[in-house]
Amino acid sequence: MKQIYLDYAATTYIDPGVLQKMLPYLTTAYGNASSLYSLGREAKTAIDMARKDVAKILGVLPQEIILTGSGTESANLAIYGIAKAYQDKGDHVIVSKIEHKAVLESAKRLEKEGFRVTYLDIDSQGIVNLNELKKALNKKTILVSIMYANNEIGTIQPIFEISKIITKFKKENLLPAFHSDACQAAGALSLKIKDLGVDFLTLNGSKIYGPKGSGCLYKNQNFKIEPLIVGGSQEMGLRAGTENPALIVGFSEALKLAEKLRKKENWRLRILRDYLIKKVLKTIPVSQLNGHPQKRLPHNINLSFAGIEGESLVLKLDQYGISVSTGSACTSTDLTPSHVLLALGLPEDLTHGSLRLTLGRKTTKEDLDYVLKILPPVVKKLRKMSAIRL
Amino acid sequence: MKKTKTNWLYSQIVKEHFLNPKNVLWDEKNYQADGKGMAGNPICGDVMMVCIKVDLKTQKIKDCKWRTYGCGAAIASTSMLSVMVTEKGGMTLKKALNLKPQEIIKRLGGLPVLKFHCSVLGQAALKEAINDYFKKQKRKK
Structure with missing residues (x-):
């Protein structure tokens, strides 16, 4: 049977070239980067090079890149780390309602510890309400965290505009810090920090054809953070534990390749995306596109079909070799539907009947024609x- | 029973009933139900509709048709329910009223704990259908 993977936003395969670059560090070059002899130095050099490469893509200093074990860890480190480091300066944090759980749950944990959190609304197409942000900013605000692009509906946030609002509010002050979760944006949107105006940026490897269990946090050098994990002095003392050179090299190689292919892939995927959306909306009655029609990731499609439930749709499509996902409650562990689709103001039955298809490097028009035949x-x-x- | 490992989300029996559901009410227009019941609501993501035909003499369910809005477990639960109440010459109404959701789960080869409510809803819709039948019978008298 044909196997058509359309869940690239969940995770990607590892690019074969990236895997090749990782292999030595899983086999012969197994040294500990903290050791003094050559085997150790080999690992150290690989990590330093990888850090430099990542920094170059972001247009920042190598020492501003903290290599972590996932996007979730990076987001946790940013939010928790900033809040803890600046708790004497304020107790207020602002996030959007459609953040990834890695950010939302970090914010909730802060709430439990006595911090106040403002959850910003979005409009019906998924863009964060900037007036609400302006109103929410106050002297006690130490952190704003708004994602670059949403993982479910693919809506791209006006990050630079948001950073301008925050900068204007800051005046000469350092705070509030601005963090953005860019896990879904990498490979599709520019990651140049000066174009974004963020102080912190979260990235991960498993969405960019790199290894799972890899990621990084960009931290502007003017800021301090409290580490989540303490021990050795790895990662400038901000993330203890023996480094994993294979994952680190894999992450940086994957990011480099994603940057190289970005413009060409965007062009190709956007055409495929719009082709599928147009055809589905035309052939399936009472269906709709969720999110923004233009300001969306080039590979993201999120649809709702009234009258049916997403889990059964996903399981049926799986029988035809099509791998996709849904924001339906039935697939979650707490039986509540997607918080992103609810924040859009979608009626509950349309959140249950949602289907996400995310395209990637191996997606062809033939694949989509097959989906259009089956769906x-x-x-x-x-x-x-x-x-x-x- | 030897358990075979599969990559399917639920048990093999659930899979069979989900992919080839039994007794679906495809043609409601031409179906004369003696009793009809509904349970659940679209906000929760599960709605089940169950129709029954009853043998007046034996008070046994001689036919059961259904439609379900819901997940794979919900669809399979209603399908299995419809099989259970109609097999072996049909279940008596009394027995059907007391049918336990656990019995449906057992016949399905188990359900994840989070999906137990699917079997409860099917049973609730069946109860509604039986009570609807009783009401209609009373009216006839």
């Missing part, structure tokens, strides 16, 4: 056996 009859059949009549 409409599957939706039709599930609707026919649904207790809800449209």
Whole structure:
């Protein structure tokens, strides 16, 4: 059977070239980067080079890159680390309602510890309400965290505009710090820090054809943070534990390749994306696109089909070799539907009937034509056996 | 029973009933139900509709058709329910009213704990259908 993977926003395969670069560090070059002899220095050099490469892509200093174990860890480190380091300066944090759980749960944890958190609303297409942000900023605000692009609906936030608002409010002060989760944006959008105006940026490897369990946090050198993990003095004392050169090299190689392919891939994926959206909306009645039609990641498609439930749709499509995901409650562990789709103001039944397709490097027009052949009859059949009549 | 490892989300029996559901009410227009019941709501993501035909003499369910809006476990639960109440010449109404959700889960080869409510909802819709049948019978008298 045909296997069509359309869940690239969940994770990607590792690029074969990237894997090749990783292999020596999993086999022969196994030294500890803290050791003094050559085997150790080999590991140290690899990590230093990787850090430099990542810094170059972001246009920052190598010592501003903290290599971590995932996007989630980076986001935790940023939010928790900033809040703890500056708790004597203020107790207020601002995040958007559609942040990834890595950010939302970090914010909730801060709330439990006595911090106040403002959750910014979004409009019906997923853009953060900037007036609300302006109103929410106050003398006690130490951190603003707003994602670059959303993982479910692909909406791209006006990060530079947001940074201008924050900078204007800051005047001569350092705070509030501005963190952005760019896990979904890497490979699709510019990561140049000066174009974004952020103080902290979270990235990870598993969405950019790099290894899982890799990521980094950009930290502007003017800021301090409290580490989450203490021990040795690795990562400038901000993340203890023996470094994993294979993952670090894999992450930086993947990021380099993603940057190199970015413009060409964007162009190709945008055409494919819009082709599928147009065809689906035309062939399947009572269907809609969630998120912003233009300000969205080139590879993200998020649709809702009234009258059916997403989990059954995903499982049916799996039978045809199509791998996709849904924001339905039935796939979550707490039985609540996607907080992103709810924040868009979607009625609950449309959040249950949502389907996310995210395209990637191996996606072809033939793949999408296959989906277009399978999806409409599957939706039709599930609707026919649904207790809800449209 | 030897358990085979698969990459499917639920048990093999759930898979069979999800992919090839039994007794779906495809043609409601031409179906004369003796009793009809519904349970759940679209906000929770599960709605089930169950129709039954009853043998007046034996008070046994002779046919059961359904439609479900919900996840794979919900669809399979209603399908299995419809099989259980109609097999072996049909279940008596009394027995059907007392059918336990656990019995449906057992026949399905188990469900994840979070999905237990799927079997409860199917049973609730069946109860509604039986009570609807009783009401209609009373009216006839």
